[in-house]
Amino acid sequence: xxxxxxxxxxxxxxxxxxxxxxxxxxxxxxxxxxxxxxxxxxxxxxxxxxxxxxxxxxxxxxxxxxxxxxxxxxxxxxxxxxxxxxxxxxxxxxxxxxxxxxxxxxxxxxxxxxxxxxxxxxxxxxxxxxxxxxxxxxxxxxxxxxxxxxxxxxxxxxxxxxxxxxxxxxxxxxxxxxxxxxxxxxxxxxxxxxxxxxxxxxxxxxxxxxxxxxxxxxxxxxxxxxxxxxxxxxxxxxxxxxxxxxxxxxxxxxxxxxxxxx
Amino acid sequence: xxxxxxxxxxxxxxxxxxxxxxxxxxxxxxxxxxxxxxxxxxxxxxxxxxxxxxxxxxxxxxxxxxxxxxxxxxxxxxxxxxxxxxxxxxxxxxxxxxxxxxxxxxxxxxxxxxxxxxxxxxxxxxxxxxxxxxxxxxxxxxxxxxxxxxxxxxxxxxxxxxxxxxxxxxxxxxxxxxxxxxxxxxxxxxxxxxxxxxxxxxxxxxxxxxxxxxxxxxxxxxxxxxxxxxxxxxxxxxxxxxxxxxxxxxxxxx
Numbered sequence: 241x242x243x244x245x246x247x248x249x250x251x252x253x254x255x256x257x258x259x260x261x262x263x264x265x266x267x268x269x270x271x272x273x274x275x276x277x278x279x280x281x282x283x284x285x286x287x288x289x290x291x292x293x294x295x296x297x298x299x300x301x302x303x304x305x306x307x308x309x310x311x312x313x314x315x316x317x318x319x320x321x322x323x324x325x326x327x328x329x330x331x332x333x334x335x336x337x338x339x340x341x342x343x344x345x346x347x348x349x350x351x352x353x354x355x356x357x358x359x360x361x362x363x364x365x366x367x368x369x370x371x372x373x374x375x376x377x378x379x380x381x382x383x384x385x386x387x388x389x390x391x392x393x394x395x396x397x398x399x400x401x402x403x404x405x406x407x408x409x410x411x412x413x414x415x416x417x418x419x420x421x422x423x424x425x426x427x428x429x430x431x432x433x434x435x436x437x438x439x440x441x442x443x444x445x446x447x448x449x450x451x452x453x454x455x456x457x458x459x460x461x462x463x464x465x466x467x468x469x470x471x472x473x474x475x476x477x478x479x480x481x482x483x484x485x486x487x488x489x490x491x492x493x494x495x496x497x498x499x500x501x502x
Numbered sequence: 503x504x505x506x507x508x509x510x511x512x513x514x515x516x517x518x519x520x521x522x523x524x525x526x527x528x529x530x531x532x533x534x535x536x537x538x539x540x541x542x543x544x545x546x547x548x549x550x551x552x553x554x555x556x557x558x559x560x561x562x563x564x565x566x567x568x569x570x571x572x573x574x575x576x577x578x579x580x581x582x583x584x585x586x587x588x589x590x591x592x593x594x595x596x597x598x599x600x601x602x603x604x605x606x607x608x609x610x611x612x613x614x615x616x617x618x619x620x621x622x623x624x625x626x627x628x629x630x631x632x633x634x635x636x637x638x639x640x641x642x643x644x645x646x647x648x649x650x651x652x653x654x655x656x657x658x659x660x661x662x663x664x665x666x667x668x669x670x671x672x673x674x675x676x677x678x679x680x681x682x683x684x685x686x687x688x689x690x691x692x693x694x695x696x697x698x699x700x701x702x703x704x705x706x707x708x709x710x711x712x713x714x715x716x717x718x719x720x721x722x723x724x725x726x727x728x729x730x731x732x733x734x735x736x737x738x739x740x741x742x743x744x745x746x747x748x749x750x751x752x753x754x755x756x
Contacts, residue, residue, distance in 0.1 A: 272685070273686075278690045282697050418534050419534055423537075426544055431548065
């Protein structure tokens with residue numbers, strides 16, 4: 241246990257240093273997450289006429305929350321893993337007594353800390369533009385929301401890492417992720433809060449993992465929680481499913497792995 | 503000038519030959535862009551579902567804008583994004599030296615070295631959508647023809663912005679994700695400009711809304727003139743900015 245904590249601490253600090261080395265890249269990452277802010281503009285304009293269930297203020301809050309959740313749940317493990325497998329750089333990591341998954345996981349986690357200041361800067365800027373929308377989540381919602389964000393990150397990481405394992409069999413594993421990302425973009429609530437979806441669509445979407453990655457934590461943060469128990473249960477179930485699949489593929493994949501270029 | 507044409511032909515024929523090694527990729531990208539299209543239609547539908555309408559834009563007119571957006575997305579996937587990744591690589595590894603030594607404009611080399619056929623599905627689907635929206639609105643060939651110029655101007659604007667972003671890699675080195683920023687910039691062009699609050703409108707009027715307006719016969723000369731000016735100014739600025747950036751290039755690992 242003590243060893244695990246030590247390993248985690250070392251990895252966190254190493255990857256933090258690595259992330260901070262290329263700060264410009266970080267700024268660009270934060271900027272590239274502005275998609276929800278663009279949609280905020282659209283929806284706020286649309287909601288002026290009271291034709292939708294949500295008021296403009298609600299929508300500003302919602303999309304700011306989406307922006308924040310997005311910032312903390314960005315995952316790119318598939319691109320790194322794909323390169324490691326294709327170029328054979330995975331081999332040395334296999335010799336180490338730590339599963340390579342943890343290396344990726346901690347590199348993502350430490351990047352969150354490096355990104356924090358920029359993300360808050362942008363949120364601050366937006367609250368200056370929309371001062372009337374400033375709000376404070378209730379303490380219990382805030383805590384649950386943070387927990388939901390952490391779980392959402394884990395789930396998204398697990399899903400992407402599972403797809404990444406396809407790299408053992410094909411050179412274009414990232415195509416899987418690209419497709420998945422489309423579903424994620426349009427069904428997770430990034431384009432619009434789920435409450436604005438047609439009822440039939442919403443019912444179907446709630447069975448997929450996507451809304452729990454963005455809509456669920458974001459709605460907790462803006463004090464409009466819906467079915468909290470069901471949300472957490474769904475996240476844990478989907479995580480368990482992908483965890484199982486992931487471990488199975490990992491074992492099969494290692495047998496397949498030929499260590500190209502090594 | 504002729505030399506440039508010849509070089510361009512060589513660049514593109516080798517690039518396409520290299521990419522065609524991965525034919526299955528075409529199917530994959532076609533599927534992905536089809537999915538993207540379905541998603542964008544869904545996104546647009548969410549707005550029009552309750553009878554709300556972007557000010558002055560019927561569903562069909564909004565489809566035109568979406569189609570133009572998809573075409574430009576295809577263009578950026580074909581030319582802009584693959585070349586941009588290349589610039590970053592070259593700066594990071596110091597191989598930009600070899601480009602600078604060649605007796606042609608380095609901007610030309612960097613902007614046209616690669617063409618990737620994987621943007622084609624987007625291009626085709628975009629044109630199909632424009633055709634569909636246009637036929638519902640009863641547009642003729644002349645209307646489409648008129649939109650070609652503003653669309654080209656939009657592409658130039660996009661190119662210039664993109665090149666300037668790419669040039670910043672001289673200072674920042676590792677910025678692969680600039681492509682994501684570019685995509686974000688473009689993303690706003692999915693919807694007609696009238697759909698945005700006034701404060702947002704400054705940035706993304708020209709790229710897709712002006713061509714669509716021209717197609718619909720609504721755009722005044724003023725808009726066309728403004729977008730011409732913007733494209734030209736940005737093009738010159740991009741070139742100057744690149745030369746300025748090169749002064750700070752110190753090469754790597756040598």
